[in-house]
Amino acid sequence: SQQGEEDPQALSIQEGENATMNCSYKTSINNLQWYRQNSGRGLVHLILIRSNEREKHSGRLRVTLDTSKKSSSLLITASRAADTASYFCATDASNYQLIWGAGTKLIIKP
Amino acid sequence: EPEVTQTPSHQVTQMGQEVILRCVPISNHLYFYWYRQILGQKVEFLVSFYNNEISEKSEIFDDQFSVERPDGSNFTLKIRSTKLEDSAMYFCAASLQASNQPQHFGDGTRLSIL
Numbered sequence: 429s430q431q432g433e434e435d436p437q438a439l440s441i442q443e444g445e446n447a448t449m450n451c452s453y454k455t456s457i458n459n460l461q462w463y464r465q466n467s468g469r470g471l472v473h474l475i476l477i478r479s480n481e482r483e484k485h486s487g488r489l490r491v492t493l494d495t496s497k498k499s500s501s502l503l504i505t506a507s508r509a510a511d512t513a514s515y516f517c518a519t520d521a522s523n524y525q526l527i528w529g530a531g532t533k534l535i536i537k538p
Numbered sequence: 539e540p541e542v543t544q545t546p547s548h549q550v551t552q553m554g555q556e557v558i559l560r561c562v563p564i565s566n567h568l569y570f571y572w573y574r575q576i577l578g579q580k581v582e583f584l585v586s587f588y589n590n591e592i593s594e595k596s597e598i599f600d601d602q603f604s605v606e607r608p609d610g611s612n613f614t615l616k617i618r619s620t621k622l623e624d625s626a627m628y629f630c631a632a633s634l635q636a637s638n639q640p641q642h643f644g645d646g647t648r649l650s651i652l
Contacts, residue, residue, distance in 0.1 A: 459638050470542075470629055471581070473640035516581065523636040524569070524586035524594040531580075 433529050434517055440535040447504040449532040451517035452497075458520050460493055462502050465514045465531070474502070474515075504534075512536045544630050544644035552652055554619050559647045561613045561630030570613045571631040571641060572605065574598070581629070587613065588636065617649075625651045 434451045441447055451460070459478045463471040475491045477484045477500065484491045490503040504511055514533050518526040543562040551557050563570050572584040586593040587605055604616045617624055627648050631641040 461640060463643075470544075470643040470645040471631075473642065476638070476640050478638060518581075520637065521583075522594060524588075525571070525583040525596070526573075526581075526641065527583070528573075528581040 434515070434532045436532060437530065438533045438535070440537060441507060443507060443509055443536050443538050445507055447507050447511070447534055447536075449502045449515050449534070451500045451502070451529055453500075453517075453519045453527075454498065455519075455521070457495075460491075460500050461518045461520075461526065462489075462491060462500075463516045463518060465516065467513075471516065507534075507536045509536050509538050542630055542632055542642050542644035544628075544647050546647060547645065548648045548650070550650045550652065551620055553622055557617050557620055557649060559615045559617075559628050559630075559649070561615075561644055562611055563613055563630065563632035564642060565611075567632035567634055567642070569593075569633045569636050569639075570607075571633075572615045573629045573631065573643075574626040575629065575646075576626040584615070584628075586636075593636070620649075620651045622651050625649055 457479055459476050461476045462474040465471050475486050477491050477493045488505045493500045512535050514531040516528055516531045518528045521527045545560045570587045573581050575581045583596050585595040585599045602618045607613050627646040629646045630644045633639045633641045
């Protein structure tokens with residue numbers, strides 16, 4: 429697989445449940461970022477976690493990073509209908525470019 | 539969320555024609571990027587730009603592509619002779635620094651080549 433692969437590809441849950449998405453990557457990184465993309469819109473930055481960090485929180489979002497396994501997870505707690513979107517992880521292949529995964533399409537059912 | 543503005547939102551062009559996609563980055567951000575996303579596929583890096591120079595470019599960014607910052611505010615991507623496979627969403631992004639900083643994206647330009 430290529431740098432920044434998410435799983436699952438699609439996830440459908442009931443409103444109020446927690447959603448967990450995973451990302452794996454291949455090469456060493458300085459940081460890993462998670463972004464959200466609503467249909468037809470741009471990418472919105474959610475969280476950046478540096479390679480020396482293991483966990484980071486932002487509101488209902490929790491990101492973990494395991495550099496030994498080259499993987500990260502994004503947890504959204506108490507999901508809402510407005511969380512329906514595609515979620516992407518991106519790793520820095522260099523100082524300038526981000527390498528993106530294929531994304532997880534999250535659907536929150538009311 | 540800081541705002542990066544892209545115009546037009548949708549561009550339809552005949553194959554072989556030139557297109558210019560425009561972006562107004564966040565005023566105090568110094569690093570600029572172009573990405574593209576072909577429908578249903580991954581976001582792909584095209585080019586990064588700092589201090590009026592290209593910092594890095596991908597294999598996709600061949601001689602048909604160019605970028606410039608003509609007036610200190612707009613940041614443009616030009617495709618000289620478009621091909622059908624150039625049809626995609628093109629995203630502009632900006633960041634304060636090169637590394638360990640989030641990139642802030644515009645809503646993109648949908649480019650359709652006929």
